[in-house]
Amino acid sequence: MFEGITAGLATAMAWQNLIYVIIGCFAGTFIGMLPGLGPMSAIALMIPVTYGFDPASGMILLAGVYYGAIFGGSTSSILINAPGVAGTVATSFDGYPLARKGQAGKALALAAYASFSGGTIAAIFLLLAAPMLAQVSLSFQSPDYFALMVLGLTAVAAFAGKGNVLKAIMMAILGLMLSTIGTDQSSGIQRFTFGKMDLIDGIDFLLLAMATFALAEALMSVFRPDKGGPSSDQLSNMGSLKLSKQEVKEVAPTVARSSILGFFTGVLPGAGATIASFLAYGMERNLASAKEKLGFGKGSLKGLAGPETANNAACTGSFVPLLTLGIPGSGTTAILLGALISYGVQPGPRLFVEQPEVFWSVIISMYLGNLVLLILNLPLIPYIAKLLNMPKQILTPLVLFFSLTGVYLISFNTFDIQMMVLFAVAALVLKLMSFPMAPMILGFILGGMMEDNLRRSLMISDGSLSFLWERPITLAIISIAVVVLLVPAIQAFRKKPEAVEATA
């Protein structure tokens, strides 16, 4: 194994491969920053460039693109509330409010540090235990995934803090309902498609996120210039990049926890970066003190660091099933698998034995990629953040333009544009009545996976609900979800009399 690592190290450190990492990170960041283009499009765009490379160099470049695009996606989530990837939706929950408070610089810097830490810690795990973890990734069955999605949904509670529990739950249910549109996996029957071919594949996540986040926000700034977007004097200082010692102390445990959580969620082929980021967000809020809890959704540093760390750690984790089993856990890793095959490398249990230099150089280049990304991006942050200094008359149309074209360029379907506008207007109306959008997108993303796994579990257990308690993993996760939901309720119930006494 050590021979493999040294060979991998030598390959990854070769000067041309270092250049590839840099090019990959740079290209990825740039593409990912455009709203609508995520890691999947970025990698697909870059694959033709790598034809003719040797496999290790090709993968090194693409891994750089992957990380870069995720980081770039966080940037657009934070600055203009346009998450181009499902994995960065949770980043926008607290990142965008931070930017609106005039702390865009700090938010971006924190995102960069968090991504770096998450990616690096996960890469170390990968280095130490990848072959062993293959077994872990296969230990999860459909009931366990279902339980995991339920746990993810409890994050809705995070948006219910401001007294509108009912509104948050209603929006989560709306999201769950929207996720049922399209072809039903278990029966092959079309649901709520109104006979329209464009709806057979369901509603695209990107479309919904762009419409309800970016477009609705841009429209809001037109409707209520006082409410949408930061005021100009707040922006004249985009805030310092530096985190105070106190703040570092505050986020450090968050980063550590979220890296581990993110990595292990990423290892599971049926979960991935999105679930990881929601779980981390939910976890951080549940662990936060009562006072900190109020800050979530309004620009909490922990609320930004948690999901941002977890999604990067999960991306690294998703290389475990890809490299050791040849099983892609997400659309992005599926594209990477295609790229590997086109280089003549067959990922699977034998890769580690037969082509150790490819296996290890990819893992080592991940570490390098994270480092390069940090070095590359920190100096750029002030310039990127300046984007917000643009007069609103220019910024708003630009956001509208990029969001609409971003979605169009993926499907080339005008129906998608119409649907986007419809959703954006609906979202605007709901926002004016102060319904939160985040629970809706949470319900939408988790809803589809939750339903598929529930239906599969039921099919496998022949319709019996016993799958909920038959496996220890399922039972454990379900119990955590129940505790997460019940404890705050009980606490609130018990605390009230005390609070009254204190004031009396």
Next chain:
Amino acid sequence: MGIRQNFRRILAGSILATVCVSGVSQAEIINKAHFLVPGGAGGGWDSTARGIGEAMNRSGIIDKVSYENMSGGGGGRAIAYLIETAERQKDTLMVNSTPIVIRSLQKVFPQSFRDLTPVAAVIGDYGVLAVRADSEIKTFADALKIFQGNSRKLKVAGGSVAGSMDHLIAAMIFQAAGENPRKVRYVPYDAGGKAMAGLLSGETQLLATGLGEALEMERSGKIRIIGVTADERLPSASNIPTFKEQAVDASFVNWRGVFGPPGLDNDKVAAYGELVKKMYDTEEWQKVRDANGWVEIYKPGNEFMAYLESQEKELGALMKQMGFL
């Protein structure tokens, strides 16, 4: 290779590739191809298009190749688009595969392969049933015994929705063994890889998939393939038994091929057929083919059409019996 050439590849391979519009009508000389992929980047159709395109381009059979991804409607949107704009799509080839037959039978989209010009079937992938390496099921007969005892005890994983190809492969095999195909307990996953993970995690007993996706897992000793729907054992995987030799008359191949717009003239179809034939002999193609585990099944023009019609009949009868039509 030169940077400039690389750059050209970026442009050509870009998912933002624009539609080539051209009025060249000389059928004999084909020096460029535009591939329309009815699904997103990275899928099976995409890798087929890019595999064929790159092999043709790199070996110098054609000078220029471009790709266009258009997903939606289970491939139906690309079909509708090709028909609507047929006039300016004379140089466009759309990649497709067996699902065009299945989905048109299911009325997912109103068109069928008859509304296009079948140019050639290029590659094929056989269906397989696989079990975990440590499964007590060693042969198809073992699986059949469990099925006959209680079909609920034999869950079959597959990487697509109920009623689609993986499901039909499993149903077809059990039907050929004299069983009721409706009794097959099919558990759908949203991708082939996840179905594989489902089998390996032990939640299903069988996996129905394509040979290409299962072969590497078999070689690494994680799974065992208990039968392949080919007529004879394959030279590339001679240890895998066919269903035929296990006295189960199941024969199926998932073809992947290319279609032209409706009304493409015969000369051009023939010229494309020749192009594919020429490609088979190139080193570049053989490399791509072996890397992906593809099997060549050459069926040009009319032969392809006749094959599609017989497949439609066969699958249609099976789907009707299963209650999907």
